[in-house]
Amino acid sequence: MxxxxxxxxxxxxxxxxxxxxxxxxxxxxxxxxxxxxxxxxxxxxxxxxxxxxxxxxxxxxxxxxxxxxxxRAHGREAALAMRRAMVATVDEVGRASTAAGIDCDFAKGGTVVYARDGVQLRAARAEVEEAAGFGVDALELWGAERVHAAGALGAVFDPACARLHxxxxxxxxxxxxxxxxxxxxxxxxxxxxxxxxxxxxxxxxxxxxxxxxxxxxxxxxxxxxxxxLPLYSLMIATEPLAPEVWDEIGLRHGQTFSDFRHLLIYGQRTADDRLAFGGRGARYHWGSDIRPDYDRVPRVFERLRRTLGELFPAIGDAAVTHRWGGPLGVARxxxxxxxxxxxxxxxxxxxxxxxxxxxxxxxxxxxxxxxxxxxxxxxxLPWVGHRSPSWEPEPLRFLGANAGLLAMRAADAEERATGRPSLAARVMGPLTGH
Structure with missing residues (x-):
């Protein structure tokens, strides 16, 4: 109520x-x-x-x-201070939740980011090297023997992440x-x-x-x-999976996962042994429109289920029991x-x-x-007092936001076809915080 x-x-x-x-x-x-x-x-x-x-x-x-x-925007010391604050915040969420008496299934197991082809493996190595240069994040490069996602050549493990509900x-x-x-x-x-x-x-x-x-x-x-700008992200969750399926998937409780594709995906092993899995792909709506029916896009849910099966074939025909979504906020x-x-x-x-x-x-x-x-x-911290520029008026906002989604799809296809880092992704990088 x-x-x-x-x-x-x-x-x-x-x-x-x-x-x-x-x-x-x-x-x-x-x-x-x-x-x-x-x-x-x-x-x-x-x-x-x-x-x-x-x-x-x-x-x-x-x-x-x-x-x-x-x-580049604020200087090295400011950037490092922001990183240290974000890493410390993971533990603070757990501490404060406990102090408030909240049982939210908090379990700090880290994130596994799979590298599923040669381009992604090079990106994984570069990410670990860059993090080592800054000296804040304790990223690890895992070999193929430590990961179970289909076709994975390795993964980056980031301990600074907790799973919760x-x-x-x-x-x-x-x-x-x-x-x-x-x-x-x-x-x-x-x-x-x-x-x-x-x-x-x-x-x-x-x-x-x-x-x-x-x-x-x-x-x-x-x-x-x-x-x-309200950009939609959608999710699905499977029925609870059997212990032997989890043994094949290779994710422990508390772990979250993704991979190095450009059209973002993200998932977790839930406390009740489901796979909760989401990703981008739903389009931006004209005039920053927000409606309840935008929360559910069948083709996106179908793509998520297909992608999840490609990552973890062990789930077989496991049923999707929950589907949901909604807008998140994007500064220009x-x-x-x-x-x-x-x-x-x-x-x-x-x-x-x-x-x-x-x-x-x-x-x-x-x-x-x-x-x-x-x-x-x-x-x-450098985000204090920051003011982002305004988004462009329509139709530029509509064209730009949806072109960005198409560019990320194209970047993934380009890398699969050429085996080289995407030119489209390189062009989009400065526009998406990289």
């Missing part, structure tokens, strides 16, 4: 627009700094309705922009916040905001500080319409941000490009420090 909506005008110390992980983690860490704060969270649907509750369950150290890209995390966090006095008003649509005031369809909230935490759904509001320069305006007292964070399960936690801690005037290493 949804929580009660706002029932008229209200007052708070902090009003948070958006009941996903960014807003909820911000509330959690604000209360750690000042338990007396009166906080109200305003959510159009239910807490965790969006990407926070629907994602692939990777609590990883991934950031939308690569370390090399951050170094995202819906359990976000719903548990909402309950934990309510037990600490936070008011969560669901089925409450925010129309606009200004310093000290949030206007909704059910009343006004006057607040000393405001946090905007809408991610991809921000595109539905006029003032954020071109600040963020693939650069997430965490910002605070001390004059207007409005904070915001987002632009995670699908790497938000951990990054939202870092955002919550960072915004809490910024809003309370706490001097910390977090407030000096």
């Amino acid at each position: 949804p929580r009660a909506p706002l029932d008229g005008d209200a007052e708070a110390d902090v009003a948070i627009v958006g009941g996903g992980l960014t807003g909820l983690w911000t509330a959690w860490y604000l209360l750690e700094r000042d338990p007396a704060l009166r906080i109200v969270v305003l959510e159009r649907e239910i807490a965790g309705f969006g990407a926070s509750g629907r994602n692939g369950g990777w609590a990883s150290a991934l950031f939308p922009r690569s370390t090399a890209s951050l170094e 995202p819906a359990k995390l976000v719903r548990g966090l909402a309950r934990a916040l309510e037990s600490r006095g936070v008011r969560i008003a669901e089925r409450t649509r925010v129309r606009d905001w200004s310093p000290g005031l949030v206007e909704t369809d059910r009343g006004r909230v006057r607040a000393e500080s405001i946090v905007i935490a809408l991610e991809g759904y921000g595109a539905a509001l006029p003032r954020l319409h071109r600040r963020i 320069d693939w650069h997430a941000h965490a910002s605070w305006d001390a004059v207007t007292r409005i904070a915001s964070a987002g632009g995670y490009v699908g790497d938000g399960l951990s990054t939202t936690n870092l955002a919550g801690r960072t915004l809490a420090d910024l809003m309370t005037g706490t001097d910390s290493e977090l407030v000096r």
Whole structure:
């Protein structure tokens, strides 16, 4: 059952627009700094309705922009500080979840990224070498004898990732916040905001500080319409698999997986022994349109099931029991941000490009420090105060976003056909945070 909506005008110390992980983690860490704060969270649907509750369950150290890209934009020390913060955040998600009494199936088993042809193996080696040069990530290059995916020549193992159940995390966090006095008003649509005031369809909230935490759904509001692009990512989950099947697949509990293709895929072994598997491929919709029927695209679900069977033939004809999807938020320069305006007292964070399960936690801690005037290493990270350029108006936005998806498909086909790194991918790299 949804929580009660706002029932008229209200007052708070902090009003948070958006009941996903960014807003909820911000509330959690604000209360750690000042338990007396009166906080109200305003959510159009239910807490965790969006990407926070629907994602692939990777609590990883991934950031939308690569370390090399951050170094070019902000300098080496800033890039390394961002990497260290992201790696540390994986453990913080586990620590904070335990502290909040949340059982979200957290298990830190790392990520296995398969290299399934010669081009991918060269990319794997280059990634490990680059990480060694920065000296933060402890990546390992595994040989073919250690991996079980079909055709895999090796893999990169990244220990800085945990498997969890995202819906359990976000719903548990909402309950934990309510037990600490936070008011969560669901089925409450925010129309606009200004310093000290949030206007909704059910009343006004006057607040000393405001946090905007809408991610991809921000595109539905006029003032954020071109600040963020909603890109759909879809997922499937199989029925529970037998122990002997898991022996053939070779994934332990707590491990997540992907490979080095350009059209992104991602998966995990769930706590109840299913394969949960997702990927890109659903198109961007004209005008940044967001509708429930876009969450389910049969051809994408079919492609995901086919791809999963190609990766792990041992699953045979295992049934797909769950299918779902939704939009994530993409900034024009693939650069997430965490910002605070001390004059207007409005904070915001987002632009995670699908790497938000951990990054939202870092955002919550960072915004809490910024809003309370706490001097910390977090407030000096290079994403603090970053402002991405706006997306182009239509039809350029529609053409560009969908051309990008086509380019990634073409890049994978090009590499399979030529056995060489894709020229299309090289052209797209600077546009996708690499």
